[in-house]
Amino acid sequence: xxxxxxxxxxxxxxxxxxxxxxxxxxxxxxxxxxxxxxxxxxxxxxxxxxxxxxxxxxxxxxxxxxxxxxxxxxxxxxxxxxxxxxxxxxxxxxxxxxxxxxxxxxxxx
Numbered sequence: 001x002x003x004x005x006x007x008x009x010x011x012x013x014x015x016x017x018x019x020x021x022x023x024x025x026x027x028x029x030x031x032x033x034x035x036x037x038x039x040x041x042x043x044x045x046x047x048x049x050x051x052x053x054x055x056x057x058x059x060x061x062x063x064x065x066x067x068x069x070x071x072x073x074x075x076x077x078x079x080x081x082x083x084x085x086x087x088x089x090x091x092x093x094x095x096x097x098x099x100x101x102x103x104x105x106x107x108x109x
Contacts, residue, residue: 008038011047020047023056028065035073042075050082051090058087058103061096070107077107 011017019040022030031053034040042053054075057065066087069075080086088109091099103109 008040014048016047017045019045019053020051020056023053023062023065023069024060026057026060026062026065028068031065031068042069042073043079050080052076052079052081054087055079055081055085055090058096058099059090059094061091061094061099063096063099063102066099066102067106077109 008018012021016024017040019031019034019042022034035042045053047056051059052075054066054069054077057069070077077087081090085093086109087107088100088103091103
């Protein structure tokens with residue numbers, strides 16, 4: 001990407017960067033590439049509403065990606081968006097009962 005002059009810090013009109021958009025689409029392999037090869041930070045990358053990649057994954061109900069972001073990439077489970085919502089609240093808001101169970105049982109919310 002860099003060799004072709006792409007600006008990895010660019011954002012769309014909502015403030016979402018490449019990592020947030022990759023999470024939005026549940027593109028796990030692309031998420032891995034952006035984190036490992038291009039050093040995107042899972043805890044400082046913030047998109048629309050101040051959501052981190054973890055918070056976006058919870059809102060979208062991407063359970064496998066949530067596990068990966070926390071277990072392999074060190075996503076901060078205590079992060080909150082601009083409204084003060086945490087991972088559990090966003091999973092509840094999205095109606096993702098299986099993810100709510102995972103957050104409570106595996107991550108002790």
